[in-house]
Amino acid sequence: MKIFDTLSVTERYLDTSDVVRIYLCGVTVYDESHIGHARTIIVFDTLKRYLETKNIKVKLIQNFTDVDDKIINRAKKENSSADMITSRYITNYFEDFDRLQVKRADLYPKATEHITDMIDLIKGLIDKGFAYVSKNGVYFSVLKFNGYGKLSKKHVEELVAGARVEVDETKKDPLDFALWKFSSEPPMWDSPWGRGRPGWHIECSAMSLKYLGNNFEIHGGGRDLIFPHHENEIAQSESFTGTNFAKIWMHVGMVTINGEKMSKSLGNTKSIDYVLKRWGPNIIRLFCLSGHYSKPIDYSEDMLKETVTKWRQVENCYFEMNLAENIQTRPELLNQIHEITNETNLEFGNALDSDFNTSLAISAFFKLVKHVNQMASAETLTREISDIVLPVFHRMSNIFGLKLVEITEKEKTRISDLIKLRNTLRLEKKFQDADVIRKQISDMDITLIDHKTRTTWMKQEKIGIEN
């Protein structure tokens, strides 16, 4: 499998001979998570699912930034403590992402639980001459690391000229960034240099090195983290270990809202809770995976509505297969369906192996769905064919993290009895009575589909916006 690496600006082969170690920069827990976080995390969740279906072991680590100025400010504003804020939003995070059908990562390390690891790292950097203590804290000496700028393709001279870096007389160079900030109010910890709290970037270096080693397979996050966060991580980690840091840097594109950047100041952020209430998890996942992960994607009502239509076709296909009758399959169709499923599998795998092209993989999936729906429409879909297609269908929907509504045998029997009754009434042209039964069935969230010779049904996911 190849993945585009931001650092080398080329597609690189992912080493799958052993455990694939992935570090994903998670969220700062000071507010609700939004659709932008959702996209990045859904992409990595899908990647993990895909690798795992290929029997590749994955170790996914995703941190929580739970010490940060924004958290402190929020705590002050609410007259609360940083702990209260972070624990509230960590709980909120899991509620959101469980609903989004995101599988749990292997570990969710918190910055506050790794203070000593960070202190050790900073010590090492000072010993090696890459960091120094000043009046306000401990700083990393950017100019000492000669690879600085290699990820974001920035030149040190231009960064200095940019002059948008914070002015701080106590730093040796304006580009230097904080590893440790002195502070006399909580949250704070003791350190060899004085009380304070860690800078933002050091936590990811400390935790990724601790749990994944010096040179792990993938480091991921949103595009906006390339500079300065990931650039600084590289500087710290490589200065400390003396070797290369992550093998592949995988960055996910931004989510825009009606073509505009999503930001607090514009007031156009869409929280996960909001989008889930409106569209539900399957639509959101399908939407997030509908374009290539590296490109921006635009959230708009129209696009989401379009996704709903797509999803209905998948549901239709699923129910047609589940309700297919055990009748004789036309022999030529049997060969055809084997061919189609093989082709779909191939196309699907090729797409994902080639820089995780979920857009193409989804189109392969939809081709299969279309074929099944065609067969259903032509009354040629049988139990035998469905049994061939269903494992393929399930494998793909599982990789995308899509979840079809479950139906029990009891429900099946109950509905099939009602359908028989209704069809008898229809034959007797007692349409009003038949409609009463249809209403009764639709009250169970079930939609009937009348074919030429039989009636099937589906239990569709309820979409908030349609009610």
Added chain:
RNA sequence: GGUGAGGUGGCAGAGCGGCUAUGCGUUCGCCUGCAAAGCGAAUCUAUAGGGGUUCAAAUCCCUUCCUCACCUCCA
């Protein structure tokens, strides 16, 4: 200003030297007691403008124009 990514049919979005991507929308049709869903056909020889390379270019090169992101916290 610097750096990077792009500009593909009404829309979304793949392809990245030769082969209808795919999906949505719209219109018409099939099916139906009515509906819903589904299916079929059309829209659909679309590749920002101009040069060039090539037997062949959306795909490679040059150039012009435009868009977006990052350069401050951000997924």
